[in-house]
Amino acid sequence: MRIASYNVNGIRAAQRRGFEQWLATSNPDVVALQEVRAQQADIPDGVYGAYHVAYDEGGHKGRNGVAVLTRQPVAAVRTWSGHVRIDGQAAPVGEVTLARGMREFAHEGRYVEVDLADAPLTVASLYLPKGGLPAHLQKPGRMREAPDGGAKYERKMRFLDAFARQLSRARREALAGGREFLLMGDLNIGHTRYDLTNWRRSNQVEGFLPEERAWIDAQISPRTLVDVLRAKHPDTDGPYSWWSWMGQAFDKNVGWRIDYHLASPKLAKTATAAWVDREPSRDARISDHAPVIVDYDFPNL
Structure with a gap:
C-alpha cells in the first residue's frame, strides 16, 4: 500500500504546476493533503482523478483545508467540525468527542480522519498551526512580520496541548476498533538537528523551539506512534520536505523536514520504503513542500 502526505499550498496553484500529473505518476493508494485552500466550488474539475475525496474545507475561505484521497469509498469519516464533503457533496460524519481545548480550532479545516474500507x-490528515515566537524573543526590525506580543506562539501552544489529548484518543479508538492508525501532515515543527539545515542557529526560530520539539518527543515512542521516515533514515540530514521559495534554498537543499507519517507500531513495522518525492529542479516544483511517501506491506488488501 503506497501512502503519501502532501501540503499542496493551494490546490489550484498546484494543479497549474502539475499536481494531476504527479498524482497519476506516483499512483498512491491513499493521499493526505494539507493547505488545499479552496472552497469546494472553487476546486478544479478532475484535479483528483478517479480518487474518492473526504474534505474539510474549514470556515476560513482561502486558508487551511485538509483532505484524504482513497481509491475506494471510505467506511467512515470524522472531523472536528462535524462537517465534511465527500466527493464534493456535503455528507454526514462520525461523532467525535473533542478533547479539552480543541473546540477553539474545530472549524478551521485542520483535521480529517477516515477509516479505510479495504484495510x-x-x-488522518493534519495541518498544524505555524505559530510564531514568544514575546521575549520578538525583536522589531529582525522579524518579517510585525511583533504580536507572542499571540501566535501562545495559540500554537494551546493547539499542541489540546491536540496531544485528541491524538491519544484517536489512536486508542482506532486500536480498540481493530484498526492501525496513521497520522500524516504538516506539523510545522522540525524535531531534531537532522530535520533542518541550519539547526545551530534555529533554537530561537518558530518551528524549532525547544518546547515544540519536546512536544513531538512526547507523541512518539515504540509503543505509541513511530516517525516512519526517520525510522527508515536514522541519523541522516533530512530528507527535507520544505524549502523556501526565496533565493537558492531549493537548489542548495537548505530545507526543513516538517511533514510526517506517524504510525502505530505494528503499521510502522510494515514500512518497506520511505522517501521524499523531491522535484528535480526549482522550476518543476508544485508546492513549497514535497510529498512524503511510504510503501507499507500492509495485510488484508
Missing part, C-alpha cells in the same frame, strides 16, 4: 486502518 483495517484509520488515516
Whole structure:
C-alpha cells in the first residue's frame, strides 16, 4: 500500500504546476493533503482523478483545508467540525468527542480522519498551526512580520496541548476498533538537528523551539506512534520536505523536514520504503513542500 502526505499550498496553484500529473505518476493508494485552500466550488474539475475525496474545507475561505484521497469509498469519516464533503457533496460524519481545548480550532479545516474500507486502518490528515515566537524573543526590525506580543506562539501552544489529548484518543479508538492508525501532515515543527539545515542557529526560530520539539518527543515512542521516515533514515540530514521559495534554498537543499507519517507500531513495522518525492529542479516544483511517501506491506488488501 503506497501512502503519501502532501501540503499542496493551494490546490489550484498546484494543479497549474502539475499536481494531476504527479498524482497519476506516483499512483498512491491513499493521499493526505494539507493547505488545499479552496472552497469546494472553487476546486478544479478532475484535479483528483478517479480518487474518492473526504474534505474539510474549514470556515476560513482561502486558508487551511485538509483532505484524504482513497481509491475506494471510505467506511467512515470524522472531523472536528462535524462537517465534511465527500466527493464534493456535503455528507454526514462520525461523532467525535473533542478533547479539552480543541473546540477553539474545530472549524478551521485542520483535521480529517477516515477509516479505510479495504484495510483495517484509520488515516488522518493534519495541518498544524505555524505559530510564531514568544514575546521575549520578538525583536522589531529582525522579524518579517510585525511583533504580536507572542499571540501566535501562545495559540500554537494551546493547539499542541489540546491536540496531544485528541491524538491519544484517536489512536486508542482506532486500536480498540481493530484498526492501525496513521497520522500524516504538516506539523510545522522540525524535531531534531537532522530535520533542518541550519539547526545551530534555529533554537530561537518558530518551528524549532525547544518546547515544540519536546512536544513531538512526547507523541512518539515504540509503543505509541513511530516517525516512519526517520525510522527508515536514522541519523541522516533530512530528507527535507520544505524549502523556501526565496533565493537558492531549493537548489542548495537548505530545507526543513516538517511533514510526517506517524504510525502505530505494528503499521510502522510494515514500512518497506520511505522517501521524499523531491522535484528535480526549482522550476518543476508544485508546492513549497514535497510529498512524503511510504510503501507499507500492509495485510488484508
